[in-house]
Every structure is written in structure tokens, then in C-alpha cells.
Amino acid sequence: xxxxxxxxSHSGWAVLVAVGLSGKDIQVIDRRRVELIEPGxxxxxxxxxxxxxxxxxxxxxxxxRGVKSAHRVAAKEMRAxxxxxxxxxxEIVGCAVLIGTPMPDWTTEQILSVHMRMQKAxxxxxxxxxxxxxEAFKMKVLTISEKDLSARAELSGLDDAMGKIAQLGKxxxxxxxxxxxxxxxxxxxxxxxxx
Numbered sequence: 001x002x003x004x005x006x007x008x009s010h011s012g013w014a015v016l017v018a019v020g021l022s023g024k025d026i027q028v029i030d031r032r033r034v035e036l037i038e039p040g041x042x043x044x045x046x047x048x049x050x051x052x053x054x055x056x057x058x059x060x061x062x063x064x065r066g067v068k069s070a071h072r073v074a075a076k077e078m079r080a081x082x083x084x085x086x087x088x089x090x091e092i093v094g095c096a097v098l099i100g101t102p103m104p105d106w107t108t109e110q111i112l113s114v115h116m117r118m119q120k121a122x123x124x125x126x127x128x129x130x131x132x133x134x135e136a137f138k139m140k141v142l143t144i145s146e147k148d149l150s151a152r153a154e155l156s157g158l159d160d161a162m163g164k165i166a167q168l169g170k171x172x173x174x175x176x177x178x179x180x181x182x183x184x185x186x187x188x189x190x191x192x193x194x195x
Contacts, residue, residue: 001022001027003019003091003092004188005187006019006186007034008186009127011126014034018081019184026188029090034077036074043062044070046118047067048121049118059112060109066125067125073129074126074133079137092139098127098144098182099144099146103117103121127143140194142186149182157192158185158189162185165181165184165188168184
């Protein structure tokens with residue numbers, strides 16, 4: 001089956017939902033929580049906050065370590081997704097990653113100087129890591145702003161998508177919250193734009 005994957009990330013983890021078309025019906029192929037930090041590295045959920053009170057050079061090194069770790073773990077999880085999909089006989093046609101608003105190209109020092117900037121930087125860290133990991137596996141990647149998700153779905157011809165997503169949730173059960181629904185809609189957009 002040709003499938004698409006949607007990700008909705010948080011600090012240190014993400015919701016993954018993979019969907020495919022069975023005839024004209026959407027089918028959930030995979031649904032899981034994906035950890036995006038290494039075991040025991042809870043500080044890496046918020047590397048800027050972890051570096052906040054450190055001297056400048058040490059803070060920069062810790063942040064760089066956290067960013068590299070996020071990208072490394074995202075690549076490992078993407079590899080696992082690709083392998084699971086291939087073993088099941090599925091072809092991944094693309095990946096959608098929900099993102100927030102873009103961030104200016106601030107230095108680590110500029111980010112650490114303002115608390116809201118730290119939150120912003122950590123908010124884009126994990127979606128960026130997932131998108132780059134998907135690109136490394138030669139996937140078509142859509143980064144979709146969460147605030148534009150519904151409008152993008154309409155442009156893709158998915159007028160009654162939320163109704164279909166609600167029905168999916170009833171048939172497959174919990175967990176089926178806001179994150180799973182958003183990731184599913186993002187994946188459906190990839191499928192709609194692929195056909």
C-alpha cells in the first residue's frame with residue numbers, strides 16, 4: 001500500500017500516524033509515540049533551558065550536543081519507520097511534519113538571552129530534526145504550519161477530512177486525541193497531493 005506519515009512533535013517526543021488508502025477509505029497503518037531523546041538524557045527535551053545558567057561557551061556546547069542528539073535520534077526513528085513499512089510491503093510516498101512559526105536566525109547567545117526565544121528554539125528543534133531525517137531518506141517532506149492545517153487540507157480537496165478522521169478514531173480506539181488527529185490530517189494531505 002502507498003502510505004504517508006504525519007508527525008506532531010513535542011519536547012522530546014512526537015506522535016506518528018501513517019495512513020494509506022484502501023480503495024477510497026483511509027486506513028491507519030501505524031500509530032505510535034516516538035521518543036526523540038536518548039535514554040537518560042531528560043535535559044535534552046529542553047536543551048536551551050538546560051544551558052540557561054551556564055557560562056557562554058559551556059552553554060553553547062550543551063545546546064549543540066542537544067541539537068545533534070535530537071537529529072541523531074530522529075534519524076534512527078525514521079530508519080525504523082522505513083524498515084517497518086518495507087517489511088509490511090508499504091511504500092512511503094511522503095511525510096508531513098507539523099511546525100510552528102519560523103524563527104529568526106538567532107545565535108545561541110541571543111536565544112539564551114530571552115526566555116521566549118528559548119521556548120521558540122525548542123519548539124522548532126524536534127520538527128526540524130524529523131523533517132531533515134525524512135529528507136535524508138529521500139522522502140517528499142511537507143512542513144505544514146499547524147495554524148494553516150485546515151486551510152491546507154481544503155486546498156488539497158479534503159473537505160470532509162475531520163469527519164473521516166473522527167470515524168477512524170472510533171474504529172481504532174484510544175489514543176486518538178488532538179495530536180493524532182492533526183498528524184493524520186497532515187498525512188492525508190500528503191496522500192491527496194501525491195495522487
